[in-house]
Amino acid sequence: MTTAEPGPGHGAAESTGMRGSDIGGDSVGSTRTAAPARKDAGAADTSAPRTGPSRRARAERLLRHPVTIATAAAAVTHLLWVLFFANSGGDLAAQDAWAEFVGRHPGTAYNLAWYGGMHPVSYSVVSPYLMSLLGVRTTMMIAGTVSAALTALILVRVRAVRNPLACSLAGAFAYLCNALSGRVTFGLGMMFAVGATAAVFCWPYRWRYKRWAKAAVAAPLAGLATASSPVAGLFLGVVAAALFLNKRRPGAYALGLAPVAVVALSAWLFPFSGTQPMSVATLSLPFIFSVLVFVLVPRDWKTVRTAAAVYGVGTLLTYFIDSQIGSNITRMAMLFAGVVFLAALPYTVPRSRRWYALIIAFTGLNFWIGFKGVDDIVRTAPTASWARELAPLVNELQQVGAERGRVEVVPASSHREASALAPYVNLARGWNRQADMKRNPLFYDDTLDSANYRQWLDRWAVHYVVLPTGTPDSSGAVQEAQLVDGGLPYLKPVWSDANWRLFEVDGPVPLADPPATVDRAEAGELTIHVKTPGRILIRIPYSRWLAVVDSEGRGVERPQETEASKQRTDENTPRTFVNTNGCLFKVEEDADGDEWTELLAPRPGVYRLAAPYQLSPGTPCPEEMR
Structure with missing residues (x-):
């Protein structure tokens, strides 16, 4: 799979006068000339072209083309996924x-319904809004189908691929497995990523010298x-x-600079920290497959082998260095390793050791991703009670006034609570493993007991705890479910049925300290009533x-x-301000690592806190008022 750009002898329809649909699947890039029609003696002149x-x-050639077949296969399989397998659990719940x-609060930069507060942009800049517009499952169907088509296009245009149809179908299967796992946001990102890669590797030959145009297409897609x-x-x-290390700098810059800029800008404007776990078992498979790609593909596939080496080193670094990436690193091998193994197969002698190794690697890879997809469907399928x-x-939650504090729902294996209850109450948790491990480590370090669970409930101003029937999340909820189910002196049962048990926390810590009381805590806004002017501690993680x-x-x-402050002559004199409407401070980090929000209320009355997108974010208090 050499990554040289298409030359005039291959895939460059513009240079041969052919249209793209004329490129056949059996001899990619070849030109076929029809034999001239015979004229029988005495027959009428038939020199006019016959177009039928x-x-x-x-x-017929278009229908047999790898891009057409892969697109159709992906469209059909993704449609079947939508109709029969796209449940509301797992990643789909998030x-x-x-x-x-974002559908309810499109102009809000901070979601108060999860983990005290999270920026939608820290999850994805584009995905929530597009999913809200098109629908989550429709977005996955479009992204998976377009990704399969673009992957097939790259395989057709790359000269080293001798079996583009088979490789394209392997790619379509990999995208289907991604859909089975419910990774819509990642699938959407990969659609644009494969599009950017196609812009670099499938650039028309006649425009080969217009590198600025190639970058103008690839960089925005990246x-x-x-x-x-x-x-x-x-x-x-x-x-x-990989391109950079092989001295293909223009393509490297086109694909690599924009992602760095996007990550840096979003991290600055919408900071987020967390850790995605990664076990030795999770590390082993992507690392092994990266080594197999490096060893088994032809030696002159320099870009592919370099990418495999970079990816393999990256998986090791991800294991040893805690980060938000963690087990997500596996997804590149899951999508593309099978395609590479299959593309390398024609370069081996049939029934040789290398040939068998590629067959085994390809089979093992597809068993892995297929099993993972099916397991995700079975494991995260929500019970009927959630629907x-x-x-x-x-x-019952509305009757007891649960909207005045947070509600802890012991996470189910499907994590359906993250989407089913978030519109009604603010959850102490949600469904974001990185945020959960960062803000709630006691659920993962085997230290959870009755005492520190009470401390955690107070820390997050939890007023009610819900224990669903069914299997809890295996990673962060088994001990919690056992604690709550066994009975705790500070949890008072207030209601139950066949599916749920609701407990009230005895003497809960308020979401806003006196002299304020919370009227309503919603996903997009907190409304409090302040009885006397002063500083009010609000247990919401501070956001600019x-x-x-x-x-x-x-x-x-x-x-x-004030005007007097503006006209002061002594620079050592502190500035003075008029605080008419109230402003917010970031409280210094406490022993638990929390940086809460403090309201400086100039008068009694009702105050509303939200996070609208605006050029000057927030309502910060000047440092002189601290």
């Missing part, structure tokens, strides 16, 4: 929740890939590194986007410097 057979031939949040899914941007970085019998629980807003959700005027 030519059009039929072109249509994506349903984000899509619903940026969109990263904005959709940072993991997809990371994989573009692997390709860019059909949720109303009694929601009604948090603002005091009016009843319409618009940010109020910030504290203004």
